[in-house]
Amino acid sequence: MAAKTRxxxxxxxxxxxxxxxxxGVTAAILEHRLLxxxxxxxxEIGDIYGASRTLVRTALQQLAHEGIVNIEKNRGAFVAxxxxxxAREVFEARRLIEPAIVDHAIDAASPxxxxxxxxxxxxxxxxxxxxxxxxxxxxxxxxxxxVAEMSGHSIYLGFLKELIARSSLIILLxxxxxxxxxxxxxxxxxxxxxGRRDGEAARALMLSHLQEIEAELFLKELDAADRRLADVxxx
Amino acid sequence: MAAKTRxxxxxxxxxxxxxxxxxGVTAAILEHRLLxxxxxxxxEIGDIYGASRTLVRTALQQLAHEGIVNIEKNRGAFVAxxxxxxAREVFEARRLIEPAIVDHAIDAASPxxxxxxxxxxxxxxxxxxxxxxxxxxxxxxxxxxxVAEMSGHSIYLGFLKELIARSSLIILLxxxxxxxxxxxxxxxxxxxxxGRRDGEAARALMLSHLQEIEAELFLKELDAADRRLADVxxx
DNA sequence: CGGGCGAGGATTGTATAAAGTTTCGCCTGT
DNA sequence: ACAGGCGAAACTTTATACAATCCTCGCCCG
Numbered sequence: 001m002a003a004k005t006r007x008x009x010x011x012x013x014x015x016x017x018x019x020x021x022x023x024g025v026t027a028a029i030l031e032h033r034l035l036x037x038x039x040x041x042x043x044e045i046g047d048i049y050g051a052s053r054t055l056v057r058t059a060l061q062q063l064a065h066e067g068i069v070n071i072e073k074n075r076g077a078f079v080a081x082x083x084x085x086x087a088r089e090v091f092e093a094r095r096l097i098e099p100a101i102v103d104h105a106i107d108a109a110s111p112x113x114x115x116x117x118x119x120x121x122x123x124x125x126x127x128x129x130x131x132x133x134x135x136x137x138x139x140x141x142x143x144x145x146x147v148a149e150m151s152g153h154s155i156y157l158g159f160l161k162e163l164i165a166r167s168s169l170i171i172l173l174x175x176x177x178x179x180x181x182x183x184x185x186x187x188x189x190x191x192x193x194x195g196r197r198d199g200e201a202a203r204a205l206m207l208s209h210l211q212e213i214e215a216e217l218f219l220k221e222l223d224a225a226d227r228r229l230a231d232v233x234x235x
Numbered sequence: 236m237a238a239k240t241r242x243x244x245x246x247x248x249x250x251x252x253x254x255x256x257x258x259g260v261t262a263a264i265l266e267h268r269l270l271x272x273x274x275x276x277x278x279e280i281g282d283i284y285g286a287s288r289t290l291v292r293t294a295l296q297q298l299a300h301e302g303i304v305n306i307e308k309n310r311g312a313f314v315a316x317x318x319x320x321x322a323r324e325v326f327e328a329r330r331l332i333e334p335a336i337v338d339h340a341i342d343a344a345s346p347x348x349x350x351x352x353x354x355x356x357x358x359x360x361x362x363x364x365x366x367x368x369x370x371x372x373x374x375x376x377x378x379x380x381x382v383a384e385m386s387g388h389s390i391y392l393g394f395l396k397e398l399i400a401r402s403s404l405i406i407l408l409x410x411x412x413x414x415x416x417x418x419x420x421x422x423x424x425x426x427x428x429x430g431r432r433d434g435e436a437a438r439a440l441m442l443s444h445l446q447e448i449e450a451e452l453f454l455k456e457l458d459a460a461d462r463r464l465a466d467v468x469x470x
Numbered sequence: 471c472g473g474g475c476g477a478g479g480a481t482t483g484t485a486t487a488a489a490g491t492t493t494c495g496c497c498t499g500t
Numbered sequence: 501a502c503a504g505g506c507g508a509a510a511c512t513t514t515a516t517a518c519a520a521t522c523c524t525c526g527c528c529c530g
Contacts, residue, residue, distance in 0.1 A: 042512075052485050053512090061293060065300045067393075074491050074512055089390045096335055100327075155324045158302075159394055252514095277482070287515050288482090309482060309521050 021049050021059035029068055029079060030141055030168045031134040036081040040069065068165045080169055084219035087170040091214040094163050097156055098144065098210060099203040102190070104151035106197050113150050117191045120146055124184045141168055143187050147194075167213075174217040183209050256284050256294035264303055264314060265376055265403045266369040271316040275304065303400045315404055319454035322405040326449040329398050332391055333379065333445060334438040337425070339386035341432050348385050352426045355381055359419045376403055378422050382429075402448075409452040418444050 025045070028034040040060060042053040049056070060077045063069035071077045082090070105113075120143055127135035141164045148157040186209040193202035260280070263269040275295060277288045284291070295312045298304035306312045317325070340348075355378055362370035376399045383392040421444040428437035 041510095043510095054484060054486090057512095058293075058296060061296060062300060065297060075493095076512065086389075089388055092335075092388070093390050093394075096331060100331055153324055153327075154321075155328050155398075159328075163390075278480095289514060289516090292482090310523095311482065 017049070017051050018055050018059050018062075021045065021051060021056060022062055024049065025059065025063060026068070026165060027138070029165060031138045032168070032172050033134065034079050036079050036169055036173055038079045040077040040079065042076070066162050066165060068162075068169060080166070082166055082170050082173065084174070084221060086166070087174060087214075087217060087219055090163055090166050090170060091210060093159070094167070095207060095210050097159060097163070098147075098206050101148050101151045101153065101156050101160065102194065102202045102206050103199055104153050104156070105147050106194050106199050106202060108150055108152050109194055109197060114191070114195050117143075117146060117150075117194070121184065121188055121191060124187065128184055137168065137171070140183065140187075141165075147190070170217065171213070174219055176216055176218050183213065186212070252284070252286055253290050253294050253297075256280065256286060256291060257297055259284065260294070260298060261303070261400060262373070264400065266373045267403070267407050268369065269314050271314050271404055271408055273314045275312040275314065277311070301397050301400060303397075303404060315401070317401055317405050317408065319409070319456060321401070322409060322449075322452060322454050325398055325401050325405060326445060329395070329402070330442060330445050332394060332398070333382075333441050336383050336386045336388065336391050336395065337429065337437045337441050338434055339388050339391070340382050341429050341434050341437060343385055343387050344429055344432060349426070349430050352378075352381065352385075352429070356419065356423055356426060359422065363419055372403065372406070375418065375422075376400075382425070405452065406448070409454055411451055411453050418448065421447070 025034070025040070034040075042056045042060070045051075045060075046053050046056045060069055060071065064071045064077065068080050069077050070080050120139070124136070124139045124143065127139055144164055145157075145161060148160045151157070186205065190202055190205045190209065193205055260269070260275070269275075277291045277295070280286075280295075281288050281291045295304055295306065299306045299312065303315050304312050305315050355374070359371070359374045359378065362374055379399055380392075380396060383395045386392070421440065425437055425440045425444065428440055
């Protein structure tokens with residue numbers, strides 16, 4: 001943004017206590033350790049991170065703005081619970097943005113970056129090999145963030161961070177349980193196309209990768225019983 | 236969002252005092268009444284809106300997350316000052332997203348919506364006719380937001396709100412002063428194409444509209460003197 | 471007379487306390 | 501036995517007080 005010199009609220013500045021809280025909660029959500037609907041009490045989190053409620057509150061507000069936490073007035077903060085409609089919107093947005101990101105990534109592709117991506121791929125493979133589902137899902141999302149960082153497009157990066165976090169919740173809620181290994185192979189193909197500077201192929205691979213993820217979802221209303229009631233009766 | 240029933244932090248719920256502050260400041264920025272770099276003191280704003288610093292602070296944090304305010308640690312909040320690089324990113328993102336929004340808007344086009352758009356066009360023309368520059372620039376941005384609302388795509392809407400606000404700052408900073416009437420005619424053409432349900436034409440018109448706005452900008456570093464110094468010397 | 475230094479004032483960051491709202495258990499009345 | 505209401509506890513919201521940091525301005529020294 002305008003101030004590259006200042007560690008903005010969004011910066012990965014770990015010395016900031018608010019950032020630590022936000023990143024801790026985000027990581028927990030990305031690793032599927034926090035389930036949708038979970039209450040995030042201020043005291044509770046404050047005790048965990050040794051911070052006062054003031055700081056916890058600002059962290060939660062930031063997460064709310066990112067769409068992975070819902071703050072309900074006088075009731076508190078809860079891990080968001082995306083609806084099927086939300087899911088479709090998120091993936092449509094990703095199908096639109098990520099090919100554009102890949103294009104920029106190719107422009108910025110340097111040996112150092114390619115190396116970084118390949119190191120990430122091995123990390124993904126290792127996690128998958130050892131059956132670490134939590135690391136797998138986290139790394140899978142991080143791959144996309146890495147490509148966005150590589151693109152150097154800070155606005156796309158910001159948007160995508162939001163979309164990835166929400167995608168994680170969506171996958172947790174709606175993924176069919178019968179689908180085995182996820183897209184590490186896809187990721188490898190994308191890296192390879194980026195390395196070749198083949199924009200056409202890279203965009204196409206990214207697109208089909210996202211389509212495949214979405215195709216693995218079962219986007220039907222869950223908890224039909226109380227969900228219906230909430231929708232029918234709610235304001 | 237997951238909770239259509241709850242007025243989220245982002246909702247246009249005017250009864251909320253934080254929202255009032257946020258919307259007041261946003262409006263001032265959109266109308267070019269607050270200039271980039273202006274300091275937004277907490278006490279100052281608190282006095283204006285009769286709110287304690289706690290509420291002002293959360294409003295400012297939300298605005299910072301939207302990218303129209305920069306919060307510098309221990310120094311306060313300032314109206315953002317997008318760089319030319321930021322400007323290019325913002326308009327690239329708009330060129331990507333808004334055609335997609337227009338597509339959805341066509342799907343949702345009803346007589347009521349078309350009517351709403353046309354009423355907006357007359358408002359724009361009236362403001363332009365009476366030479367009200369502030370209303371003009373505000374309504375010009377609102378047109379795009381209106382189309383996004385019409386699309387029913389809440390994620391695109393959220394992204395675009397951010398992009399519009401930043402665009403307003405960018406136009407204020409970088410617009411060539413020799414350009415006369417802005418794009419009310421363009422807007423009319425877009426509405427007409429939407430009314431015809433002609434997606435091809437509507438997308439093309441939106442794209443060329445955005446390109447024209449961007450072409451009217453002079454994206455060179457301003458304040459070469461202290462700007463250069465700040466970039467060279469600043470951390 | 472210019473530049474460094476330091477105290478004072480102002481402003482932000484953080485914590486804590488007061489106020490308001492919701493929730494849940496319990497108790498009463500039918 | 502059960503529905504409904506009352507009340508206390510827990511939590512969020514808001515305000516205020518305190519601490520830390522930064523900026524300004526004047527003073528002193530070279």
